[in-house]
Every structure is written in C-alpha cells, then in structure tokens.
Amino acid sequence: MDQHKKQKMIAMLNKKNIVMIIGLIAILGITGYLVIIFGGKLVVSEEDLILDATTTIETKDGEVIAELYNENRTLVAIEQIPKHVQEAFISIEDRRFYDHAGVDIQSVARAVYRDIIAFAKVEGASTITQQLAKNLFLRNDKTWMRKTKEVMAAIYLERKYTKKHILEMYLNEIYFGSGVYGVEEASQLFFSKSVKNLSLIEGAMLAGLAKAPNGYSPIDHPEKALARRNVVLQSMDHTGKISTETRIRAQGKTLGLNVQKPEETPWVDSYVDLVIKEAAENYELSVDELRRGGYRIIVSIDQTIQQIAYEQFKNDQYFPGNTTGTQGAFVMMDQVSGGIVAAIGGRSYERGNLNRATVKRLPGSTIKPIAVYGPALMKKSYTPYSLIPDQKVSIDGYTAENVLDQYEGAVSIYEALRISKNAPAVWLLDAIGVNYAKSYLEKMDISIEDNGLAIALGGLSNGITPIKMMESYRPFIHEGKHIESHTITHIYDRNNKLIADEKHKETKVFTSQVAWNMTEMLLNVVDNGTGKAGDYEKALAGKTGSTEHPLVEGEYKDAWFVGYTPQYVSALWMGYDVSDKDHFLTDGSSYPTTLTKSILTEVDKQQPLETSFEKPENVESLPEPIDLPKIKNLKASYTFGGFSLVKGKLTWSQAADERVVYHIYKQQNGIDERIGKVKGKHAFIIDNLPLFKTTSYYVVPYNPLTKVEGTRSNRVELSL
Secondary structure (H helix, E strand, C coil): CCCHHHHHHHHHHHHHHHHHHHHHHHHHHHHHHHHHHHHHHCCCCCCCCCEEEEEEEEECCCCCEEEEECCCCCCCHHCCCCHHHHHHHHHHHHCCCCCCCCCCCCCCCHHHHHHHHHHCCCCCCCCCCHHHHHHCCCCCCCCCCCHHHHHHHHHHHHHHHHHHHHHHHHHHCCCCCCCEEHHHHHHHHHHCCHHHCCHHHHHHHHHCCCCCCCCCCCCCCHHHHHHHHHHHHHHHHHCCCCCHHHHHHHHHHCCCCCCCCCCCCCHHHHHHHHHHHHHHHHHCCCCHHHHHHHCEEEEECCHHHHHHHHHHHHHCCHEEEEECCCCEEEEEEEECCEEEEEECCCCCCCCCCCCCCCCCCCCCHHHHHHHHHHHCCCCCCEEEEEEEECCEECCCEEEEECCCCCCCCCEEEEHHHCCHHHHHHHHHHHHHHHHHHHHHHHCCCCCCCCCCHHHHHHCCCECCCCCHHHHHHHHCCCEEEEEEECCCCEECCCCEEEEECCCCEEEEEHHHHHHHHHHHHHHHHHCCCCCCCCCCCCCCCCEEEEEEEECCCCCCCEEEEEEECCEEEEEEEEECCCCCHHHEECCHHHHHHHHHHHHHHHHHCCCCCCCCCCCCCCCCCCCCCCCCCCCCEEEEEEEEECCCCCEEEEECCCCCEEEEECEECCCCCCCCEEEEECCCCCCCECCCCCCEEEEHHHHEEECCCCEEEECCCCCCEEEE
C-alpha cells in the first residue's frame, strides 16, 4: 500500500472515531440530562417531605403547658404567611423563584463568571428549591455528587409540586437559630406574635437570617442583624416589591424585637409525663411520634391546683422521714368527669423521673372501704350499725391485732371504720369471702393476686398505685359509679383534625345508698376519727392508711390519705423509694392527711370549695352515731298523786343526744326485771312501789342504732 492510500485510510478512521466520540458524548449528555431530569425521584424521600412538627400539650383554655419536639416547629399554611414576608425571602434568596424550574441557569452562569473573575468562590447559586432539597434530603451527604443530587431533587420537586407548595415547605423547614424551625416559631421567638401578624421590617429580618441564622442572630449580634435586614429591604426595592420611599423609611427603624424568656414551669413535669404515658397506652402515640407529629393534646390539668400541690410538696415538715430522700405522690381528679386536675410524681420531680403516681404501694387501711366495708354493705345482712366481733382471734392461721392491742368484744361497722380497727375488718372479710370482696375491686380495675385475709389491712404482694386508689373512692361520691381517670380530653393532628376524645364509661360498683352511707361514715373518719389531723374547714371525707416497716420495729414504711370533697377525689402517698433499715417514716398517716388538707386549704383560697356534700334524692340519710352516756348520778325520790298516792321517781342527768333510749331495771333475785324505758328524757315514774320493802333500781342507756346497751348506772333504793 502506497503512502497516499495509507494516509487516506488513517484520515477516514480518524473521522469515524471523531463521529463515534461525538455520538458517545451526545449519548452520555442525553443520558445525563435524563438522569438529572428523572433521577430526582431516587434522591427524594417522601418521608422526609413530612416535616417534623412540635406537639403541644394544652389546657382546655388553650394555654400551652409543654412542648415535645425533635425540631421546634409549628407548621403554617402559605395563606397564613403575609405576602410581604414571602417576598422578602424570595427577594434575598431567589429573586427568579417564579421563573425557573428548580435550577436558575442565569444565576449559575453569573455565579461562575464572578467566581472566575475573583479566582475564588464568591457567590452561590442555589435556588429556594435547591435549598429545600439540600435541607430535606442531603443534610448529611458529604459526597462529591451532593450538588448533582441537589439539582436532581430540586427539578423533581418543581415537576411534582406547585411553586406555592414549595415555598410553603421552605418557609416551614428553614432553621432560624436558637433552636427554632420555620417562620411561625421564629416569629414567636423574636417578636412574640404569629407570623400572620408580622410587619414588613419584621419579615425582612427573618428573611435575613436564612443565610446564616447564628451569625445574624438579632439576640447575639443585633448590629449584624440590622445590617442584614436592611440588605433584604434593599433587595426588595431592587425587585420592585416595595418602593424606594418605603425601603428608606423601613431601614430607619430598629429591629423591634420582643423576645420573652419562656417561663420555667417545673411543677407541670409530673403531669406531662402522665400525659405521655397515657398517649402511648390509650392512643398508641409513642414518644417518637409525639416529637415529630405536631399534635395538639388537650388535657384536664388545673394549673392552680397543680402548682399549689407542687409548692406544698417542697415543705419538709410534711414528710416524717428519718433521713433525707423522703418521697411522695399526689393525684387529684374531677369527681364528675374523671379528668386528672393535678399530679405530683415525686418531690423535686424532673421530666422522665420515676413517676410515683403510677408506682404500686401497700395501701394499708385505705383499702378497707373498697375491699371490706363497701362490699359488705352491699349484702342485706349488714348495715353501718351492724355489730361485728372485735376480738383478737386467729382465722385460718392469720391473726389481726388492733393498734395498742385493745379490743371491745363487739363494735359497729361505723365505729370500726372510724377508728380503723383491724380485727373487725379481718373478721368481716372472712365472713363475706375473699373472692366476693375481690370481685368489687375488679369492677374498679384493681386486680390483685393475693387471696388471704391480709387483704383487709392492705397486706398485698404488689400493692396499688395512687391513681387506682384515687379512682376507687370515686364511687362513694358519685352514686356508686366508678370511672377511669385520665389526663387527655382531646387530641388533634397536625391538620387540626380531631382524632381522639375522651370516652370513659362508668361502671356501677355500689348502690347509691351504700355509696352515700360510706360517704357519711368517711366524713366522720375525718371529723372524729383517724383523719382528724390537720385543718380544713370545708367538706372532706376520706380514710387514712399506713404500713409497718418490715425491718424497723415501731416505724412506718407507707403512709396514705385517700379522700374526696364534693368536687375532687385525691390520693396522697409518702414513703421512701427503697425501704431498708436506714430509711423509714417516723410517723404514719397523720402526715399525708395534714398535707392533703393543707393543699385543699390553699385551693379553697383560690377557688372556693363546697362546705357540704349534697345528698342524692334517691337515698336516705345515715343517722349519726350515738354516743351512750355514762350515768353516775341516778337519784331516787317520791312523788304524790294519781291512782297510787305515793310513787317513785328516778332522775339522772340529761344526755346531749335525745335519741338515747334509757332502760329502767328493778334488781331482783335471778334476772333483773326491766320495768320500762324512756327516750330523750331523764326521768321515770315508778307507779307501783312494793309495800313494806326496799327495792333497788338502775338505768342503762340503750343505742337504738346498734341495738346495744351501754354501762348501767349507779343503783338507788326506794321503799314504802
């Protein structure tokens, strides 16, 4: 092959290679273009498009008591963001926002040109859509492909969403420093107002933070923030969004900050933890979901009562521990709705601590009304004034001892409850049956594994929580009906759609009559029984309880008061988290009783409480107990008149209670003869005195409620 042909062939091959290379480049270019146009779907995560939003816990009046979030953000619709605020961001961040398709080619070219002229990176070219894509999908992406992915995602967003939607997402997503995200929270932080009320200069200042929220922070760097705001106003002037006159006037104004330091409210921490627990258990909303979901949770808290209880729990004088670390728990609910108005999970409680309102403790004698006396009164064979044995006896190997080891032989249910006798309670539980008693506890959602008579005294394996004890006394004030307590009344999602509301059914446990009888007896416990400690002038019924310390003789492990007013039911426990030989209470139930009354007294100063319980129309009043007098001054005399010229007259001192009946006895060989009775009087006439004989007489007071006689009087003699 000659040289000419060889050169011609080489030229042809080179030409062919060039065409192939050009074709390959074209293919690669088209492929790259298609990847950029359609590959954004691989970058975009639909999950990340759902912005984290702050969940608020609010009172029924709309006051926020706590916020839960990963990113502190309150979502707002674009319609709620003023036009001048939108234009401020567009003017400073992406003035061709409405003209490009995600990537602003003109801005990119201008940025490249200026970078070349300056021999350095001097100008960015990211659009609002690119910034949104980077913040949502590429926040932690440090690869060399990040910018390409950003463009791909931006183009995808522009193809799928409207400009209006993209701008809304951007303004809600952007970080503004100081831990807040989105224009609504930023507006609340810096100006203490909603974004919908922002002025031109306020909106411009927020727009200025987008570039460097910490560097332009108006709190830490007010001069820089002011200068940056003025740059934003200048940009709005250049883009024709405001007039030059408006811009000059606005630039002459101060930042106008209104930063209010959030009030610290440690007293709500216990309550908030209960809300979080209830949201998980009843509504399947985990903590993680609450921190991202943007819910509004409406709760039953009464902040006045909550704060009063919190402050009272700080007072060491109410906690009789032998050393530091004495703990306590307090819960109170509205007796009608079951809404928990206050909850203290412990002293000096902090969010996430052990919430003792939900910890099981041995209830001591506070269990007697719900496990023994209430169930017993549901049987026709027992009334409040039925006599039951008060003796130290062993039943199936279990022996119950009264305090101070004192016994009266027999005592009414009313009296046994008033002074919290142990032996009668155990006897009565054995008489009605453990399974029967437990069936009433189960109606109140109290399940215990124990089957022994120690149940009567609160001797349980695992105990009962303060919340359950509070709930169990509600039937006494509400005609025998139990209701599950709750903190949450309503839950709204991020779109303000109601997704849950309280629907707590009532369960009939006791009859209205039994419930009222228990209320009257428990009133007497507070007025004249074991619940006398402390001062509270209004209506209060309740029961005390304490448990012996297992390792330190004569000291206490748990101390309780569970009670109710016409409006509220409460339970208060105190003790140590761990009760060993070095940690014990030096006194018992008088302390939680006193503390409860102190809380109620303070509440009454803020919102007057009722002075008396209102008896339901369908029940009969329970007569008050009768205290039989001891007659030591019986006197005998003679009187004249009537068919018998001479009569005998017995007189004695008048008892305060006119319901007392007096039996008159004549002493004789064998069984003394009862010759008469009088009620509410203090004299008796003997018509037929034996002739020529001296006869002895005495008087015995009689209780018509318990049908028991008291102590006989001194003897007197009459003779004719």
